Amino acid sequence: MSDSSEAPNAPQAAPPRTTSEIFNDPSADVILISSDQVEFHLHRVVLGLVSPIFRTMFTLPQPQAPDAHVKALPKVRMSESSAVLEHMLALWYPGVPPPTTTMTLAELEVVLELVILKYDMQSLITIAQGQLRNFLASDALAVFAVAMRHSWQDLAKEAAKECLKLPLRTSTYALPASWKHLSPHSLHRLLQYHIGCHEALTALAKTSAWDYDYVGWPQCPNCSVKWTGSGTTTLGTKSFFKSLLSKLAQEYQYTPGRAVEVGSLSFQELVLRLFNTECGPPTTCYQCRYRYYQATISTLQHQWPQRLIDEFETLMV
Ligand SMILES: [Zn+2]
Numbered sequence: 001m002s003d004s005s006e007a008p009n010a011p012q013a014a015p016p017r018t019t020s021e022i023f024n025d026p027s028a029d030v031i032l033i034s035s036d037q038v039e040f041h042l043h044r045v046v047l048g049l050v051s052p053i054f055r056t057m058f059t060l061p062q063p064q065a066p067d068a069h070v071k072a073l074p075k076v077r078m079s080e081s082s083a084v085l086e087h088m089l090a091l092w093y094p095g096v097p098p099p100t101t102t103m104t105l106a107e108l109e110v111v112l113e114l115v116i117l118k119y120d121m122q123s124l125i126t127i128a129q130g131q132l133r134n135f136l137a138s139d140a141l142a143v144f145a146v147a148m149r150h151s152w153q154d155l156a157k158e159a160a161k162e163c164l165k166l167p168l169r170t171s172t173y174a175l176p177a178s179w180k181h182l183s184p185h186s187l188h189r190l191l192q193y194h195i196g197c198h199e200a201l202t203a204l205a206k207t208s209a210w211d212y213d214y215v216g217w218p219q220c221p222n223c224s225v226k227w228t229g230s231g232t233t234t235l236g237t238k239s240f241f242k243s244l245l246s247k248l249a250q251e252y253q254y255t256p257g258r259a260v261e262v263g264s265l266s267f268q269e270l271v272l273r274l275f276n277t278e279c280g281p282p283t284t285c286y287q288c289r290y291r292y293y294q295a296t297i298s299t300l301q302h303q304w305p306q307r308l309i310d311e312f313e314t315l316m317v
Helices: 044-050 052-059 082-090 105-118 122-133 140-149 153-163 177-181 184-206 238-251 256-260 265-277 286-315
Strands: 030-033 039-042 075-077
Touching: 039 044, 039 082, 044 052, 082 105, 105 122, 105 140, 105 177, 122 140, 122 153, 140 153, 140 177, 140 184, 153 184, 153 256, 184 238, 184 256, 184 286, 238 265, 238 286, 256 265, 256 286, 265 286
Parallel strands: 030 075
Antiparallel strands: 030 039
8 A cells, every 4th residue: 555545634743763664563552662762562462461571561551642643552661672682572473574683692592581581481391492402512601501590400401411511620711691691509500410411431441241242253354363253353453442432532532522423524534543553453354453443433322322321310319
């Protein structure tokens, strides 16, 4: 519809500044105004459905329109920026398109303060946790802090496991700003868990209960060593394999969570380097060495990660 179709004497109100057409809906009956003066024209019933705070607010008497020609909508001044409000509404408000910018973890923290702590939108907890979980791989230490802030124990545990991949116990690691709400006790617990997992890694490497994964191979065509396929050869294996595990435990002492990533390129490169330099099998035959390497990788993939994960799980509090 063009401007020329409007009635000749209609009031010419300036259009409100909004971030999306959806926030300028003519049927809206309340306006949220951000700290940077952007208006969000919304529906009270929708806000009231997710937030008991809004529901109570809207039961209070509303101001009367001073002029019959002007629709006076109640206004709620918010202390958050329009970017934060837009991201917050995009999580759950009907019809809101995805924001044009990706939410940072710092913005998400403000959104969560708003949604969970300020407006008590309990029905959004699953959505909020999903958003926070997106940052687990990139910033586990901050996710741990935010999860603890909201008493989300399961997510805090997930984050603590991810933190095992970070060298938290080195002097260069600094706490992110998200930790400002947490007590020193939380940091102590996380570090204790980190240290406990390193100790479990070292202890597991010393155990002898490994079923080395030979593949049946009657005899090496190069050096004539007999491979029985039942766990032994005439060369033996246990000492070099345990030496390899011990070196792995040493390499991952500050990042024990990385020790379970047996499929990663860096893990396999490390095994190959140790295998070829410090912890090789007791033979120079290239064919036998290759068989040992295959058996070593296979043993690690099939037995090492799960046993390590089980150990880490028992230490979780
Ligand atoms: Zn051989």
